Amino acid sequence: MAGKTWSTQTQLGTMFSLTARQVGAQLTELGLKDGAAATDRAVADGLAKDAKLRDGTVFYVWHTDRVAQLLRARGLEAAAAGAGHRAEHARPATGAGPARARAQAADPAPRPTHGYGTVVATDGSALGNPGPTGWAWVDQTTGETGSGGLPHGTNNIGELLALLEALRHAGPGVDLLVRADSQYVINIATKWAKGWKRRGWLKGDGKVPENLELVQAIDAELEARTGRTDFEWVRGHAGDEHNERADALAVAAARAAAPARAAAPARARER
Incomplete structure (x- = not known):
């Protein structure tokens, strides 16, 4: 997808081995998506823009490099070449293993809680x-x-x-x-x-x-x-x-x- 400026959620998902739905959940948590639509902030910041299918149906596309950077900042890793989508309702693995170790390494260190009431x-x-x-x-x-x-x-x-x-x-x-x-x-x-x-x-x-x-x-x-x-x-x-x-x-x-x-x-x- 090198050189591609705008991507659909499906195309972004391919980059991270996620489904379009999972990408949508990530975008929602980032405040870039609300329901099926991009938020005003996402559009104003140039992270999303609307596009149309041939029948006139409006959908949103996402700035490939900038949105991918935001997803990587959340600890997501780029997929290896040829990797397929994960299952639609996949959850992080609970057992030890390389995939789990990578996820743990990407998470921020827990903040100490003993100093709070x-x-x-x-x-x-x-x-x-x-x-x-x-x-x-x-x-x-x-x-x-x-x-x-x-x-x-x-x-x-x-x-x-x-x-x-x-x-x-x-x-x-x-x-x-x-x-x-x-x-x-x-x-x-x-x-x-x-x-x-x-x-x-x-x-x-x-x-x-x-x-x-x-x-x-x-x-x-x-x-x-x-x-x-x-x-x-x-x-x-x-x-x-x-x-x-x-x-x-x-x-x-x-x-x-x-x-x-x-x-x-x-x-x-x-x-």
Whole structure:
């Protein structure tokens, strides 16, 4: 794919031995994709642009080199020549071996947790993305948990709600470490919200940020804190006990929030 400026998700997947769906999940966590569409930020930053099929159907293509660089920064490795896609629902291997060793080497070293009054893991989930949405937090210090859901939302909304509720749980005075597998949420909390706020809650392109009410609520909670607030990115679905528990709670909350399907009317018997 050398020299190719723009790639589809399928073509990006070929570079990393991932399916198009798995690439989409990575792009969502990076804040570059929301549902089936690229985010305004991704388009404004030149990371994505729309294209059309012959029948007029719009889809998005991605800047090959820049997006591949972002994926590599998440610990993904380029596929060997001729490598095929992984299974659609593949999870990192749990046993020892070369593939697992490479994944562990690519992850950031865990941040020490002994210097914090509260350490909390957060996660969000949207079935179908968009679809029924759940959020959850797990207090690693006390073992407490919190979760909830709404009938319709996105994965990013679930992640933002998880952080917001975790901040409310922790309170303003304690030194807090938030462990999240969403770089979108971490970037909002540590960088993007500050810039948007300075510009009157507008992005660099003059557009209103997505999920603004949740972003503003998180910003207010962070501004009110007197204790230290740090964030740690955790690789999702990689065996971290607290991340896996938060994920399970968020998925369960999303399922519980799903609107009940109306029962199909019984067919009248033929007479």
